[in-house]
Amino acid sequence: MNIIEVKNISKKFDRKIVLDNISFNVDKGDIFGLIGPNGAGKSTLINIMTGLLDANGGSITIGGFDVKEEPLKAKKFLGLVPQELALLETISAYDNLEFFGSLYGLKGRNLKNKIDQTLDFTGLTEKKKEKVKKFSGGMKRRLNLAAAIMHEPEILILDEPTVGIDPQSRNHIFEFIKTVNREKNTTILYISHYMEEVEYLCNNIFIIDEGKEVAYGSKKSVKSMISNNNKVNLKVENLNKDLIERIRLIDSIINIDANNDEINLLVDADNFKLEPLLKILENNSSTIKSINVDEPNLEEVFLSLTGKKLRD
Numbered sequence: 429m430n431i432i433e434v435k436n437i438s439k440k441f442d443r444k445i446v447l448d449n450i451s452f453n454v455d456k457g458d459i460f461g462l463i464g465p466n467g468a469g470k471s472t473l474i475n476i477m478t479g480l481l482d483a484n485g486g487s488i489t490i491g492g493f494d495v496k497e498e499p500l501k502a503k504k505f506l507g508l509v510p511q512e513l514a515l516l517e518t519i520s521a522y523d524n525l526e527f528f529g530s531l532y533g534l535k536g537r538n539l540k541n542k543i544d545q546t547l548d549f550t551g552l553t554e555k556k557k558e559k560v561k562k563f564s565g566g567m568k569r570r571l572n573l574a575a576a577i578m579h580e581p582e583i584l585i586l587d588e589p590t591v592g593i594d595p596q597s598r599n600h601i602f603e604f605i606k607t608v609n610r611e612k613n614t615t616i617l618y619i620s621h622y623m624e625e626v627e628y629l630c631n632n633i634f635i636i637d638e639g640k641e642v643a644y645g646s647k648k649s650v651k652s653m654i655s656n657n658n659k660v661n662l663k664v665e666n667l668n669k670d671l672i673e674r675i676r677l678i679d680s681i682i683n684i685d686a687n688n689d690e691i692n693l694l695v696d697a698d699n700f701k702l703e704p705l706l707k708i709l710e711n712n713s714s715t716i717k718s719i720n721v722d723e724p725n726l727e728e729v730f731l732s733l734t735g736k737k738l739r740d
């Protein structure tokens with residue numbers, strides 16, 4: 429079931445088109461990645477999804493409800509961790525959660541339980557009495573996240589939740605996402621310009637650049653869009669120039685790069701077979717210490733499809 433359906437969404441600010449006919453679906457229970465460089469239109473799309481902005485064209489449904497026609501029903505599904513922190517700095521973490529929880533209509537015993545649970549979930553229990561203004565950036569991010577999940581939304585949207593935070597907080601956030609997704613089947617919409625995060629977390633992805641779709645589909649299908657090239661890394665004993673030249677002659681090898689005891693190959697995945705390579709090494713009495721075959725990563729996909737790097 430598609431818990432989110434984005435259909436032909438367009439948005440202009442003045443005359444500038446910032447979203448150009450964007451469409452995608454998110455499956456219930458998925459971890460879906462929306463990726464693109466600064467200014468691509470990611471937050472604008474989220475703002476339309478959450479009802480903060482109106483689109484100039486197209487529609488979005490959440491849980492089957494149109495966000496324009498039945499905004500309250502649609503919003504019930506959502507928990508949002510916005511790109512900008514939304515916290516009360518002068519009160520404690522606990523009091524913040526009490527405040528946000530009561531906004532969602534939680535009260536009494538239930539509210540207290542939810543506060544304890546989310547503090548635990550985000551690793552902030554020990555800091556609950558501290559004022560937020562004394563928190564590090566990463567701890568604030570985690571508290572922001574805690575506030576977004578108090579009402580146990582079916583969909584959690586995280587807009588660049590790891591920008592400018594320490595590795596420890598980042599790991600907490602990743603673990604948290606995997607846990608709520610697994611244990612509560614929460615659908616995750618993860619927005620980022622860090623390809624490696626999306627690579628690690630997400631199953632399906634949408635890549636956006638300058639308001640336009642660059643690629644959309646499963647991680648695997650998106651990767652296969654750019655190339656059928658795989659990377660093969662070999663560690664070999666008795667490596668010599670002559671051997672490298674003989675490997676270079678294998679048809680399906682596009683590029684070879686060798687130094688010391690290591691060979692890196694770029695190969696045509698459809699035609700590459702290991703046997704001829706192993707035969708050459710065997711004839712040379714070279715011992716293979718390891719072989720690794722890698723798909724291209726998403727950073728390379730983006731570079732290949734847009735001709736530019738995601739980050740400078």
Ligand SMILES: Nc1ncnc2c1ncn2[C@@H]1O[C@H](COP(=O)(O)OP(=O)(O)OP(=O)(O)O)[C@@H](O)[C@H]1O
Pocket residue numbers: 441446464465466467468469470471472473511621
């Ligand atoms: N309120 C606004 N008025 C005019 N232009 C805007 C407004 N909000 C965003 N924009 C423009 O729309 C484009 C998309 O911005 P948006 O914030 O959606 O990008 P983003 O993908 O979220 O980028 P980032 O990774 O930096 O958060 C940018 O060119 C931005 O300058």
Ligand SMILES: [Mg+2]
Pocket residue numbers: 470471472511587588
């Ligand atoms: Mg943004």
